Amino acid sequence: MKISRIISIAWENMKQRRLRTSFTTLGVVIGITAIIGLASLGEGFRLEIRDRMQQGFELDILIVIPGSFTTGLGEFEPQEVSRVRNVSGAASVTPLITLPRTRLLNEEDEPLNALTVAGVNFKEMAQMLPERLAPLEGSVPSPEENNTVVLGYKACFLNESTRLVNVGDNVTVQFGAAPYNVTKKLKVAAILEKSGTSGITNFDYWAFMPANTTFNLVKREVYNIILVKVADIEESEEVGRNVEAVFDNPYSVSVLVPLAFMRQVDRILNIVQIFLMSIASISLLVAGIGIMNIMTVSVMERTREIGILKAIGAKSRTVLTMFLAEAMLIGLIGGLIGMLTGYGISYGFAYGLSNLIQSQQSSEVAYRTQNPERLSINPVFSPEWTVIAFVFAIVICVVFGLYPARKAAKLDPVNALRYE
Amino acid sequence: MAKILEVREVQKSYQIGKIVVPALRGVSFDVEEGEVLAIFGPSGSGKSTLLHLMGGLDRPDSGEIVVDGDSLQKLPDDALAELRLSKIGFVFQFFNLLPRLTALRNVELPLTIAGTPEKQGLEKAASLLKLMGLEARMHHRPFELSGGEQQRVAMARALVNNPKIVLADEPTGNLDTKTGWEIVQLMQKLNKEKGQTFVIITHDPHVAETADRMIFLKDGLVEAVKEAPRRNTQ
Numbered sequence: 001m002k003i004s005r006i007i008s009i010a011w012e013n014m015k016q017r018r019l020r021t022s023f024t025t026l027g028v029v030i031g032i033t034a035i036i037g038l039a040s041l042g043e044g045f046r047l048e049i050r051d052r053m054q055q056g057f058e059l060d061i062l063i064v065i066p067g068s069f070t071t072g073l074g075e076f077e078p079q080e081v082s083r084v085r086n087v088s089g090a091a092s093v094t095p096l097i098t099l100p101r102t103r104l105l106n107e108e109d110e111p112l113n114a115l116t117v118a119g120v121n122f123k124e125m126a127q128m129l130p131e132r133l134a135p136l137e138g139s140v141p142s143p144e145e146n147n148t149v150v151l152g153y154k155a156c157f158l159n160e161s162t163r164l165v166n167v168g169d170n171v172t173v174q175f176g177a178a179p180y181n182v183t184k185k186l187k188v189a190a191i192l193e194k195s196g197t198s199g200i201t202n203f204d205y206w207a208f209m210p211a212n213t214t215f216n217l218v219k220r221e222v223y224n225i226i227l228v229k230v231a232d233i234e235e236s237e238e239v240g241r242n243v244e245a246v247f248d249n250p251y252s253v254s255v256l257v258p259l260a261f262m263r264q265v266d267r268i269l270n271i272v273q274i275f276l277m278s279i280a281s282i283s284l285l286v287a288g289i290g291i292m293n294i295m296t297v298s299v300m301e302r303t304r305e306i307g308i309l310k311a312i313g314a315k316s317r318t319v320l321t322m323f324l325a326e327a328m329l330i331g332l333i334g335g336l337i338g339m340l341t342g343y344g345i346s347y348g349f350a351y352g353l354s355n356l357i358q359s360q361q362s363s364e365v366a367y368r369t370q371n372p373e374r375l376s377i378n379p380v381f382s383p384e385w386t387v388i389a390f391v392f393a394i395v396i397c398v399v400f401g402l403y404p405a406r407k408a409a410k411l412d413p414v415n416a417l418r419y420e
Numbered sequence: 421m422a423k424i425l426e427v428r429e430v431q432k433s434y435q436i437g438k439i440v441v442p443a444l445r446g447v448s449f450d451v452e453e454g455e456v457l458a459i460f461g462p463s464g465s466g467k468s469t470l471l472h473l474m475g476g477l478d479r480p481d482s483g484e485i486v487v488d489g490d491s492l493q494k495l496p497d498d499a500l501a502e503l504r505l506s507k508i509g510f511v512f513q514f515f516n517l518l519p520r521l522t523a524l525r526n527v528e529l530p531l532t533i534a535g536t537p538e539k540q541g542l543e544k545a546a547s548l549l550k551l552m553g554l555e556a557r558m559h560h561r562p563f564e565l566s567g568g569e570q571q572r573v574a575m576a577r578a579l580v581n582n583p584k585i586v587l588a589d590e591p592t593g594n595l596d597t598k599t600g601w602e603i604v605q606l607m608q609k610l611n612k613e614k615g616q617t618f619v620i621i622t623h624d625p626h627v628a629e630t631a632d633r634m635i636f637l638k639d640g641l642v643e644a645v646k647e648a649p650r651r652n653t654q
Contacts, residue, residue: 001533
């Protein structure tokens, strides 16, 4: 018997029992909707988090710090910095020194909102992070212009309306604890644009001065951060290892590789997603059991019909295929509808969730950022997951249809014909 | 005339609970090609069991059944199905039509199973229904047909694959006398005009007497074989 005829007969059978078929199919629809919905929302959520993190980190910049969390933090000597500059895979390198216990005061002796004060090479920094060091007012000074300071946007404000300092003003830097502190007058050369994002390269609360000015304050030429921009982002981890290799003692340096961190987070999100989807798959299993149940009843009801088919010459295999075709069609239709409802539901959910997140977020970020970048989740439909879910639906239906179909195929024709 | 079906020392018993009930206790006879053979006997004599065995729906405990040269014992289940499809036509007391299919589709069903292209199958089915006088009823479903009409559809279905032999199990048993008689006449006509071999199982002596030969079955044994001059049914 031709398979196309078997399928068309199966289809006719299902049409005859429309209500029952619809309910059986509904189980599959729910299962596939859950899987597709969770897959696409999970994927959208993952991409959103990745985007967020990429905004916080400059992914191509490695942060090298002296020492480690276990041995305590140290300092970099200039010759160590030079060795890092020659590491293969590094596109550009710039060292920083951040000053502890340092305050900046405006002309009225009010402290500025500068939480971190750092000595940098302005030229190298501006090349490495042009967007982060874009001046809103004034201009970033050349490395030779000592006794100048560049302020992050929020360092200049006490709150939204009270400005503490302007370009051209003098500020006093107080370094060290009183009464041994050193003071120095600096001129504000530039105020930076608001960066808005969170993360370690948000310089809104920073104050930068030329490295030489810093060395005068600390009386030595040392650094405590080296930023390494990698030539190829995919080689971040390798460049990180190259940097570590420059130092004799592996404990004397820690290299933070944002990409590695990102990948780890990505991996965790992936696991969470797979976990959620396996829960969704359970609903499909339940649907499968529903199919088995309904089909077993159906085989009993159609016993006489099966007996007739066998009497007029249908082989057991033909009867088996006929019932499996019904199961397969349920999977096919359920899968198709489930795909559509899954897409629809994930858009609905994404819309609702984004609104919820935004309403919670807006109160928090209104003050901090001018244009709050709101978290929004957009479902992402991967063709792979769609195909997998679809095939899974059919496989589940056929597997669970196997038992009733075999029951039908094995019916003894004489007994089946006698069945009332 | 060639033997189309041979039954040799066939025994069959059923187990009902702990009791073994013998249905057939060593039955032997032949069916000649082109004849109408009636198997006649009271209920419980083993007639239906015999028909199931002859049609390859069931297997005997012992003995041999040969259909058109094939010994059924040696055939696996799939080959038995194949044999039922190509060489045997069944007509049942309760018609056994598929309720959701039209008369035409019911008749076409064996051709569908055989893999005949749909168009060709429907043409063949339609021509047989025409032969049965059901031209106007082709697209009706069984519940829209009278008993006699249903039995004629069943007859068309039995004939659609050009079987060597048609096995009819009480074909008049569920019909009134007049309609039953029409079915008997139809079988006689098909036998005369097309040489179709029929084995008719019946407990009705009037039906049995229309056959070329009559086998009396009683308590699972052949009690008598009677060659009857065929009654004129025209």
